[in-house]
Amino acid sequence: MKFPNYLTLLMCIAISTANAQYDPSKIFITDFYKHHETSVRSASGKPGSGYWQNEADYTVKATFNVDTFLLEGEVLVDYINNSPDDLESLWMQLDQNISSSNSKAHKLKNPTEKSDPSQGYTIKSIRVLKGKTWEDIPYIIDGTRMQLRLKDALRSKSNISFSIVYSYVLQTRSSGGRSGYMDTEDGQIFQFSYWYPRLCVYDDYYGWNTLPFVGSGEMYLDYGTIDYEITVPSDQVVVGAGMLLNGDDILNEKTLKRLAEAKESDKTVFIRTAKELKKSVTKSKTGTTTWHFKMEHTRDVAWAMSTSYIWDAAKINLPSGRKALAQSVYPVASTQDKIAWARSTEFMKFSVEEFSQKWFEYPYAVATSVAGRVGGMEYPGLAFNSWKAEPYKMFLLASHEIGHTWFPMIVGSDERRHPFMDEGFNTFIDIYAHENFNNGEFAPKRDGEYAEQGGNPADEIIKVLEDCKNGPTLMTPADNMAREFVHPLAYFKSAFGLVLLREVVLGHDKFDYAFKQYINNWAYKHPKPEDFFKSMDNGSGEDLSWFWLGWYHNNWQLDQAVTAVSYVKDYADNGANITVSNNQQMVMPILVSVEEVNGKVHDFKVPVEIWKLGETAQFHVDTTSEITHVVIDSEHQLPDIDRSNNVWHSKK
Template sequence: MFCTIALFAFNATEAQNIQNNPGSNHGNKFEQLGTILPTPNEYRTASGAPGPKYWQQRCDYDIKCSLDEVNQKLTGSEKVTYFNNSPDVLTYLWLQLDENEHSSVNNSGYQTSSSMQQNVNVAMLDRADENKTDNGYGDKITKLTDATGKVLKYTINKTMMRVELPIPLKPGQQFIFNLDWNYHISDRFKYNGRGGYEYFPEDGNYLFTMTQWYPRLCVYSDFQGWQNHQFVGSGEFALTFGNFKVQMTVPADHVVGGTGECQNYQQVLDAKHFARWQQAQTAKEPLQIFTLDEAKAAETKKSSATKTWIFKADMVRDFAWTSSRKFVWDAMPAYVEGKKVMCMSYYGKEAYNLYSKYSTKLVAHTVKSYSHFTFPYPYPVAQSVEASNGMEYPMICFNYGRTEKDGTYSEATKNGMVGVIIHEVGHNFFPMIVNSDERQWTWMDEGLNTFCEYLTEELYDNKFPSRRGPAYTIVDYMKMPKDQLEPIMTNSENIIQFGPNAYSKPSTGLNILRETIMGRELFDYAFKTYAQRWAFKHPTPADLFRTMEDASAEDLDWFWRGWFYGTDPCDIAIDSVKAFKADVNAEPKLTSRGPAERGIDKPAVPAFDDISKVRNREDKNIKFLTDADTSLRDFYWRYDRGMEAYDSSYKFKTTPPSFDAMDDAAKQKYAGKYLYEVSFSNKGGLVMPIILQWTYADGTKETERIAVQIWRKDENHVKKLFVKDKEVVSVLLDPMKETADIDVTNNTWPKVDAASNFSIYKAKQAARGQSQGLNPMQKAAQK
């Protein structure tokens, strides 16, 4: 008989046209990227590897600075040695003055649309009114001389500073100059930004996160010359590798953490704390160098003396540090291919019950996991700082995750903390080592890092509810109106949906490549090749695209074209099924149950058991961290597994679609071969593999995969003839939700009505990562 299921098309307009023959129904989506990518040359090859004449600049810094806690001011001086490794003669240098972001007169000047709301934040009005005058923030340059003391000319253009060279700097030469500066440190909660201070009124103390704090060189590269785009805020940084020596003078009772290794712990720590530091070198569990009781005592006694901490870091692109008397500081070693990495955490009492248990172990887990997928972690330390923040720098990062005052916390807070620590520590690999240009291509660090974060979360706990990575989690973004979308290949400052575009879509795309298109073995080899080729270098998107193909023998231009250069979603529909020897007339029955009143949080397990989780469980070589280290199993580990009671009166249930089974008589009636001609439509525009799950009359299932190239001669409609030994009762497209198909109502045959929707509302949180409100831990304690 003949059976046809007709479905409605999703109308979409093109976001951009990068095709040679857009009027054709084929030959476009599989067209090679060709001239869209830069022409290969002796610096960057067609294979995606650095060329025989690849070069990059170097810049060394010797910095001394002093922190004035009372007046929230930083004063510094730096000796800068710039090496011209390029084949070009330079007549000037460009520096970034990132602190000018907070200046009312020297910021980038970029503005966005705004409107008057009925309820207006006073701080917002204060900032708007403040813009009329100089608010006093931003870098103040007090001295600029060459190595002989001769004054140098310079020009400040908003967040950039051009230094005029007294004589041209030829290839192979170096130039040394000295720079003195100061600035007022901003309140991060008032002025936003990645660095500044947080004030704790209940104990009268400060927590300083010193980032983008010194004038630093812009990147000069073979593919664009000076990268001196203004610093607006969302677009992060393009930076030059070099060696750092940094001396920070701070209040004597502060604990300091920074990029690299401290050179004078024995001088800045008393005998007791230095002995603990030495014990931590071989500790099996995080050892507290400064304890909670000591941190609480320090909060009540503020020293007027100072100490100078000295740090050194080699072959890094940046330097950041933190300082506060509020810190608990713990440490333990991790080992990557036999090399010791000191993993450390700094956190106040507000985060103690979370960070003391998880932070340093998560640092160690992240370093080891990323090393497995890329290259061995090369630095001697890795550090996590709780600062109600989320930002990354070489060997140190700032994260969030605070408890209730009683020490309990919600599962959302814990999972958010786990995710942000993995994410920010992971940034050591992308872009701190694989040093892409974040100012231009946010996705090259955030997207690649979020993908590796997902792999690492999966290896942490198979039930961890990762928000970015599985294909089904990107569907809501992919189905948005086209005027709210832009291609991944968009400058960071011009993105509307910044998180989905720069983080979720590229990381999801890489996971689709790994699990669905290339397979783990091919993908992992190619991805590792890219990471190793471009470690401590400056890659571009073309270098990634070309390497992934070069190392795998997979033609992926169709994928880069659709997923990275376009905005079309995946929406493949089953239009019709012609069945021979089959009489499939059974009507599907759908049962559903609406949401009940929402109460206490239910266990935060993933909504869908995605393919990565399934394969990771099946892989006998994988042992999840919470299985290897049972000390990481807390209340929520048990809660997610039904080992802690959950109040079912608050729980709402939904019943998935189900079909009436065919009876035995019907199964026995049809014998021999069965032929099925299935017609498919590409309604979304993005070509993807076709994955079919056949359900047979005997109840068995079979999954069949058709490579994406089936669309190469007709990108809109294809048909496929299948020969089966058994009768088919239903066909399901993309059963494991691997392709981010935005409309699953046209993925089934026979057609199944869509389930009713329900809404979930998330409570607002005050500080980032601050646990608030009644949580299951508190309720359990009340019993």
Template sequence: MLKKSILVIAALVSTISLFAQKNSNYSQYDLFHPLWNYQYNSPQRSGSGAPGPAYWQNSADYKISATLNDENNSVTGEVEITYKNASPDKLNYLWLQLDQNSFNTQSRGGKTTPVTGGRFGNLDFNGGYTISNVSIDGKPANYLVEDTRMQIRLAQPMAEKVGVVKVKVAYSFTIPKDGSDRMGIQETKNGPIYTIAQWFPRMCVYDDIEGWNVLPYLGAGEFYLEYGNFEYNITVPASHIVVGSGELMNTSEVYTSEQTKRWAQAANSDKTVAIRSESELNDAASRPSKGSLTWRFKCQNARDVAFATSKAFIIDAAKINLPSGKKILAISAYPKESIGSNGYERSTEFVKASIEYYSNWLYEFTYPAATNVGGTVSGMEYPGIVFCGQDAKAAGLFGVIDHEFGHNWFPMIVGSNERKFAWMDEGFNTFINFYSMDAFNKGEFKNRKFDMHQIAPRLFRENADPILSIPDVIQANNLGWEAYNKPGFGLRILRENILGPDRFDYALKNYIKNWAFKHPTPLDFFKSIEDGAGEDLGWFWRPWFYELWKLDQSVKGVSYIEQDPTKGAIITIENMEKMAMPAEVDVEVAGGEKLRVKFPVEIWQRGGTWEFKVNTKLPIKSVTIDPDHVFPDINSKNNTWKPKN
């Protein structure tokens, strides 16, 4: 009988609870859970979100020599990697990335490409690396190639903290025409443009979180790489011009004497200077008269390098002014087809503006040049160089240049794991692009004001994926929202409507400074913003980044005190869904006068409804929550109360 009574009582309580909650999905216990955002620190990573006193990071320096053959569209090269083990662990083996192996129908990337293809897919191309030699410290290596990874099994373990090895790999590959929209070949009237990336074996990251990071390259997930110094030589036909990451070390050998003078002019000019103009494209005198040339580049403290080469390149450049007083170069390389209608003739102007804006706001740009290449790739970033679609114009061209160069802060300076956390580079970058776009040339391409009520249905789609999903797990048609837009809008809301620009910017700049050329995790970012801004933001991170929760604020009702408008009114607002935000309420009384009342998010800690008093003398004409549409409210219909009569 006792058991039956307990069951009856439990059923009754459950029924009452369901009845009470039928109009709201909100639970303050879920949103403000005291242990959800409660993480312990370690000697490697501080509770403040900064690197800890025992933080360590391995490094890899690269020396590369490669030759591009424009008759069979191939690259042949050799890379020497000096790999240093700063970890507290002995390493019995090494892992390298062989991303070219994804461009093959038999690879994991090839076999997981839908029959309809896609931006990151691989159909009907059988490329990949041919490895001809692998050695460790000059001796033949015992190695295994598995899809886009190579494991080298060491005869002697690398010593902890001080171990150093030299890895040499000789390789070749056929250049894919469309390499997952990250590299490829663009045909033009004056010859093909080669945009070359993922073009040499690179070290996988060994870190304090996962040890070796060995997720295969499938296409959507980008890169996670160690920092180091690069010296690389590219041999091409003398008719070609090469641009690449870092600094060109032998300008006078690969350009004509007149072009070398123009480089010196560009280094001191805020206006674009033509290095090789459109009129010189078919002039043999615009290139040195040799069979082939070797271009020598150096890029310091970088995680990768890329390059582009073509005999069809127009080249121009201008000076970039950095906040420290240092001067570097903005460079553009593009074909004749890209000129006109605010096209690539403005590219260098756009590059200069983007780099100067972010350097003044966030952290000074660290490479000696910033180069934009017009070619087949619609938009892709590498240290100091970006690839953009050759047909982009006006706001579209500025937008893609600005976005790709924004990546030189996330993830080139702040080295997050793109293979797992696309939002930590794409979302951050989308966020900073909002402000750069508005600022350019006194608002020439200024964004319209965002109405978050209109955007909400797209943020909270029924088939959406959580932001904190591996990029290759996110459905292809969701990647733009989950990796770019939703985190970008979330950070904008956090800056503009929750913390305010001063507190947010201070915390963000400290995050960048603390993690420059290091490897933060999402938790390091969350902690950094919380500590720097002085807020526990678990209530924001969880619904926005981890869950698929929605926001629905409403005005539930108005009641006059003693049914007399002259004595004031009690207004009840309600949170209908599992996400919550601060509340802004406009109260309009008869005659048109408005009163705005603002509440912090803490009003929702006591439950899903909140009552407040307004001192009115006249009847209330309307009450509206979130009148400026700054929060992504999924249902605007219940945001405004009006009297029935």
């Protein structure tokens, strides 16, 4: 009696294994969300009634020596603890220390390398203001992090003011390749980022966010006002994030007149031409000049300078009627051959106007594109772009890097843990900018090694899904991914996922409404992935947990196949039943095109919920004549890995 039962069990297991390619219980689950509602973060994906985040305001005064490459500065920090917790210590980011042999980035490569004192920050003093007196703060430095150990804890809902006097030597490429200098025929170009000690974020998820800077993961910072002064030789042209406060005091009459003209012009206006590189834009022709900038509601600032900069600008028109300024600085070498820097301001102006009209209005007074050695790095309202970019790459850089002002500079996600929330979201809005600029001059947007001439993004993403099948997912931090996975996943797959939601799953109206709600609700705040997922669910009215699970938490693949067509009671005019199978674990709506002998065509979408019932789906089509063929996803909108089974033809 036991033997036949055992055989039956084996047969059931075999049948189950054969049909186990798709299991609806793995993707349609009832308790997908792990972080439930709190007073800080609501169940709908919005900040809760008790949402808090800390604030960091910086006042920085720095000088830079063009002969020794030494930057010396003092930063005064006013830090407001809005959290419910008392803080016994404060953690700072010292990202310049990535160049030091004491950093984890170096120790991961060569732990035996001897320390080089010229690399990274030199901290001269750290003092806290107690009443009217300054007291030293004990601290430790651990690679790219520094802990300030307070004598008296910073109480909840109180603030602290402290000063750090520091210096560092600018390297040819430093801060993980995000700053540095280069030579041109007309002078050197200097680019400065991560150039002052900055506070780590203390939040409701992790407390102190102290992930070290090792190269791939970028920024996670609190918001505040950054007021900074840069003292440099008077022959330099300086551009920085934010508004130049003392332009009337330091710029000469010709420069001020041209800037005023540019602020009213939709056409690019030269502030400094190639023929004027020997002439200073400042009133002082010798000695030093102090440039004073200020930026509010920002996570960070960066700046650049050169004697070799051509400078041009134009007006940005914003939806509210407010105006801003697009400006670019670049050397003569960036105008030669097929290099397209002469159009940089045109590209910047369009991109800011496009993103403002479509998603969220640009909040700052100036948008700046800087040519230099650093080829594609973003900061609030300012981007470092390659000095030798050709037209397509120039538009891609100008649009993408300033697009980061929206993600993650306005919507302040954690780039070190969740790169898909900035790189992917930004790449997504870039896709439509490429389509809309100058009647599609630079469309479509292509994605690196997966792009093929005349290819289709849905087909190209299949290669990504195959390569990453057993690799990291979109939920993986950048520093946990091998370099070859970062762009395909954080940029391409993340962006294409939003395209699928907008073009296939939700449609433009529902997607745009939900996505804009997410941006507005989380502007200048710190969303986590589940906040985004819940925002899109609630804004669209759809349960998209299957999509977040399949596309973001896993690298599941998709394969839909037409397996049968039959007529009701064997008569075509009674209508037809079409059977489709789901041969992989990812699910999507079924995009169907049916053509009859009489020429009638049925194009329709079957909702994704049909896959809740199993790997085989059947639906009815009202026909009046025999079907000649059925095609699934005829326009290749879905990443179907096997298109050979997407078509059914009548034997007749």
